[in-house]
């Protein structure tokens with residue numbers, strides 16, 4: 478069968494076109510301390526400097542062997558753009574959002590004239606460009622961003638889930654705002670060379686909000702991004718945390734090419750719950766990839782492959798202390814798999 482470049486192979490696999498074998502990629506964050514030591518670009522600097530970000534992203538390919546490059550390594554740059562308080566990360570820990578900025582519609586109105594290409598958003602866009610200029614012909618360039626539901630939660634803070642259930646008018650307004658931002662940001666990533674967009678919407682979880690609220694407050698907004706990307710022939714991958722098994726049929730309606738599932742999801746049931754999206758995942762990033770032996774990685778990979786996963790990869794984000802050898806074992810298992 479035809480030998481594809483990694484870029485062609487992922488393009489085809491995400492569109493259910495025949496391929497020679499499974500691509501070996503990661504749609505969640507890829508940075509690890511071993512890669513930082515190998516390439517000289519470390520957290521937290523690699524979150525803030527485009528060259529360092531690109532260098533560490535590149536290490537996922539050159540040091541580990543993933544057949545794609547992906548930025549960034551965290552999900553706080555978006556909330557930071559809108560003025561949320563951020564707790565800086567360190568060598569092993571990603572930054573996190575600690576202070577929301579929007580309590581009501583008036584607060585939201587103050588955010589509306591943001592400039593897309595400022596702060597760390599500009600850094601990430603620049604890193605996409607650097608990677609695409611270097612690898613864009615051969616490797617998939619994955620641009621990742623937080624999804625609209627989780628971004629709205631960052632911006633609204635602890636009040637978010639309460640507001641959701643009391644039906645505050647702020648909720649749809651904030652989701653409209655966030656998803657419009659997401660679409661503009663995704664388009665800017667594509668302009669800079671991204672060919673695949675990973676939407677990381679960790680708390681838009683069926684496990685937390687159930688089907689009715691997912692349909693109301695997550696589905697239409699995630700769909701907006703998927704629709705905009707489809708027009709540009711750009712594939713989308715949606716990652717949501719938690720036990721999303723029973724919510725997958727609703728998530729499938731977003732029109733994303735692929736749904737990346739948490740390690741707690743049973744792959745066989747999951748694949749039966751979707752009609753269109755490809756299910757990807759879902760090795761346990763802690764028990765298996767960080768703390769497991771090579772044999773355990775191989776065994777877990779085999780189990781997920783036998784269950785019919787679309788692409789074998791990690792469940793939630795890779796832990797920074799994960800040994801390269803374990804990731805390479807997972808990659809080897811993916812590469813050896815023929816559909």
Ligand SMILES: [Zn+2]
Nearest residue numbers: 717718793794
């Ligand atoms: Zn997750």
